[in-house]
């Protein structure tokens with residue numbers, strides 16, 4: 001029988017990913033959606049931030065469902081690329097067909113990330129998107145704001161997720 005070895009530690013993240021390691025893992029929670037032109041709604045959400053220590057990139061997948069019925073809603077996935085200058089670049093493909101390139105900054109002490117759209121592709125109405133994330137007491141919260149052809153920049157989504 002093989003002797004039990006020492007407890008295995010998770011491998012250290014890539015040095016560029018390390019300052020953003022507060023995001024890594026699987027999160028689940030609930031959010032609410034608003035905008036002047038729509039009926040407010042509630043949703044469930046799961047987010048996975050994963051990475052391999054050999055690559056300076058975090059993989060991101062998100063899916064949402066209707067709070068009342070569990071039926072699928074919006075989903076999106078992409079890549080978070082921390083840069084050597086301390087900024088972060090994020091590319092996201094949404095299930096609606098919209099694509100985003102976001103850039104921004106993070107604060108690893110405060111566990112915050114703020115992003116704003118540099119490029120939005122294949123969008124009929126959306127002009128601008130901002131995303132702000134924060135981890136407090138092991139809970140991930142975010143606010144997504146958008147500007148459309150008819151409404152100025154304002155919140156569309158707010159959510160609070162726990163690590164699972």
Ligand code: HEM
Nearest residue numbers: 033035037038041043064073074125126129144146148156
């Ligand atoms: C409506 C964009 C994320 C659910 C809308 C509208 C836009 C939009 C442009 C129509 C607003 C109007 O007609 O004035 C976006 C963008 C997102 C996002 C850019 C991400 C950055 C989500 C997510 C959910 C969601 C995550 C679900 C959890 C809805 C619903 C409506 C809506 C239910 C109203 C009904 C509808 O028009 O389909 N969104 N959305 N959205 N969004 Fe989002």
